[in-house]
Amino acid sequence: MNISSLLQQAAAAAAGAQQYPAASLYVVATPIGNLADLTLRAIQVLARADAVACEDTRVSAALLRHLGLDRPLLSVHEHNEAAAAQGVVARLAQGQRVAYVSDAGTPAVSDPGAVLVAAVREAGYRVVPIPGASSAVTALSAAGDARTSGFTFVGFLPAKGAERKAALQALAAQPQAQVLFEAPHRVQTLAAELAQAMPQRQLSCCRELTKQFESIHTLAAAEFPEWLAADAQRQRGEFVLVLHAAPAVPAAQDEDALPPEAERALRTLLAELPLKQAVSLAATLSGAPRNALYQRALALKNEA
Template sequence: MDATLLLDTARAAAAAQQYPAGALYVVGTPIGNLADISLRAIHVLELVDVVACEDTRMTQRLLQHLGLSKKLMAVHEHNENQAAEQVVQALQAGQRVAYVSDAGTPAVSDPGARLVHAVQAAGLRTLPIPGASAVVSLLSVAGDTAAQGFAFVGFLPPKAQARLAALKALQGSAQALVFFESPHRVEELARDLAAVDPERTLTVGRELTKQFEDVVRMPAAQWPAWLKEGQHARGEFAVVWHARPPEARDDDAALPAPVLACISALAAHHPVKEAARLVAELTGLPSKQLYQAALASRQRGDDATDPA
């Protein structure tokens, strides 16, 4: 699309909203496909006085694609505290400032959190302009029906011993866990996930939204071999470590058989939360542990009162 037409379209779509002066606009940008930028993000980038950014060269290319020319200010992990003071001063002078990272939503894995904190601490406004996110994009196609929510872990420790310890600590989570990894360390992550829980399901996203995007689902045991095929080890990775199915968790293993029978019978006829509360009151056992046992029973379709 012609840049002038694109800017006109963005104004028509987004200009009706209020864009207060003296505010920081945290703008999500594409993670690979330039078409993923929103019309509202384009309008904000046109409107602001300054664009603070993780890498001025990357942001300059994005702005040129949009037909924009803006004053740029570098705000990255090495200067974020000092640069935040300059942003605060610009906001106090009544300017609008946008912050963008190299790709995706700032302050999730990229820099930006310290900047946002400094602006808020100064009593100034921070406004989110939603955009692309590798985390949400991959979760939307993971199909993890056993997960009780999700947690974004990001990059695991680079050293093998610390990475294995982190994975073992996370292994029993009832949530879907999202990791990021670079092509330089992805084979080590694959090896460790296969060692820790080889049957655990993974959804692997490679080069999300880009021309050679891959989204594949497999047991962790298969991932190391998949990486060795073709060019699969190249590119940036996001990985969903699916939640362990309730029957695979150890939460109810230590519960006495009579308690398991009771929780199973109650879960067959009452909401899971209510069943766990009742048994917790009767036994004094942790309600969280009982909730997991009741949920596992419900999902298995067990009914301890049925002799069959």
Template sequence: MTQRLPEADNAAGVLYVVATPIGNLGDMVPRAIEALQSASVIAAEDTRHSARLLAHFSITTQAVAYHEHSGPERTEQLLARLQAGETVALISDAGTPLVSDPGYRLVRAARQAGIRVVPIPGACALVAALSAAGLPSDRFAFEGFLPSKSGARRATLAALAAESRTLIFYEAPHRILATLQDIAEVVGPERELVLARELTKTFETLRGGPVAALAEWVAGDSDQQRGEIVLLMRGAPAKKSGDLDAEAERVMGVLLEELPVKQAASIGARLTGLKKNRLYQWALDRE
């Protein structure tokens, strides 16, 4: 039995955060259709892009643009409608709003104003990719889009290289090859990666393997440099209990080049804040 959507009262409206398909229109849930049909207005990331979706489901509700370039006045306009008792449905170009999407500004404003915010779940590219990737999914982190410039991208990857959780990124098709090459050089050519492309669409592709091999495959097939792309990277192996972080290892390495183990451990403890006995044992294990 389908539960009816909550209705707005005269005191305040309801903001629906509505997930839409990421490709296959068959993934639209009935509750989402009802919300869009019954809303006073639809706040869409791109009204032209969403027109096909709305037409397919015979949704005639007025749509207004709400995207990253919308000024605060658009948020205020939508908030005023909510406060007047109207319902607003928020959608993105595809998938779940607020995931790599600026809709949080409206959601935050509505919540601060005491407006009821109702999520209507559905498709989400990162969750769909994770569910089929075969990588550990008990702990994962979504990093959105990596920086577009190689230098900044490499710096970000270096900061994430030791992360033990599965990492998920979105990537633009024209940058995918350069990004894979940067991952291979910064994180290591053998790090396991899964490339999920055009999920739920005609040319859906999921392929996994060492990142260097994936980069070679993408370089040799221009079709893999098209469409919507999700990258999933296996986390770094967990450090053993006796391992040190990179900076502590660097300090101890320098000290051990000049000093006996006991003295290096003593000085290293003062420099790193770690226990002298731990550094001493670490040095002995290296010999």
């Protein structure tokens, strides 16, 4: 028995009993590099689909061949998505199940798919997400940023000009973790820009995620250009960069604020002594400024 038959049997055993309503668009995540990351549910949906809409028919045809599947392929990519979406809607009107896959990862996140999903929803048909690989989430999981509480997905920055400059300024100002994509022929330029805009910010450079030559390296943005230049291999492949969350900036200390021990002493003495006597004794005991103690004593009396 070949691998495709085994995969189909495993998918049917794990996910075959689930409901797959007709007249629905299935948004199917595919591997970002390692074919073993394709889920059994994704295989079952592709097997049940009447047609597979895809970003690149050549890439998706190879995937279906690996699975031993033969389905009509519909080309739905960045340059024809709005028009092609109407063809998908027409198939849904006939009661068909249509799966949509991008070349790698989760559709409609940086890759095409969002326009198609919006058109299908507007036409009144159901959209069913089939989750799986995501390079952004994969990179975040390996970045190990304990300060992260939520993140911003940035994707590719504008190519050049004022838009790119504004985007870099926004990155530097955003305290949350942020996820960027970059192509190998532009990564050195981006590294230099990040080093200049936010030299102390930590980043994780994730290259060729899930593939044979996967590498993940965390360093300060100021060190990134030199690190890239040190080895030509580090400039190859597809990049996901995680800008770690900015360190919390401690609140400015009020120059007139009392040390905790002076505050405690003043409160205890005020409970037993007149204000001036309590302030004088608190100053002697704590060494805190008499004027600050006096102002704080007045405030505590007003609160009482």
